[in-house]
Amino acid sequence: MQPLQFNISRVGNKALVVVAVALLLMLAAHPAFAAQTAGGGLPFDSWMTKIRSSVTGPYAYGVAIIGLVGAGATLIFGGDMNGFLRTLIFIVLVLAFVVAAQNTLSAVTGQGAEITAAHDMATRSADWITTQVSALQDAVSRVAKGE
Template sequence: MKKIFTKRNAVFLASFLMLLRSKTVYAASSGGGGSLPWETPLQTVMQSMDGPVAYAVSIIGIVAAGATLIWGGEVSEFTRRIVYLVLIIALVALATSVYSSLFSNGAVFF
């Protein structure tokens, strides 16, 4: 005799019941009052990444990170990874700034 109520059948039954009970959920629109609280600060950061201040800060960051790696002497592995992180962030900011100065539309963030 075959069991009808197995774990697998219980999972399928529970999934089917949840599917029947679910209601349609609509995504919030970007207009009106549906924006998330962190969208405005992120938009501000994205707009400031292509200005002259970002260009200057990224050049300073590249020089400082390069000097630390060249003349840093005995730095710990953690410090070296932080310096690499600063170097990568500075290069990304520099690339964004250079791209926006070469082309009028700036870098596109997805």
């Protein structure tokens, strides 16, 4: 019985090298983060802040709860509805859930739905990737030297 042999053609070998180099370049590139400024200089900042405060305020929370109850009751007890009406009710249900989610999260956890934690996680991930890439580069250099 003959041992198993892998026959990789020259084209397949070149493709493998190209993929390996592309992967190494993607892993070795230091992630670029957006500018870490406080903002405030954009022309639409003031009205976006007003919209955010309107959507996350107590009035919006009350309307969202009423919308959730109303849309849920309509779907349960509404009987036979056409597709357009059902789609509108689902849109109201989803919008009410999204508006109510921020206030519900802040009531349960003490803080709302924030994106700042994602930045910290991305920083930790970038640091981990950087250490893995440096370890991979060290291993490749040792293999190239024949150690």
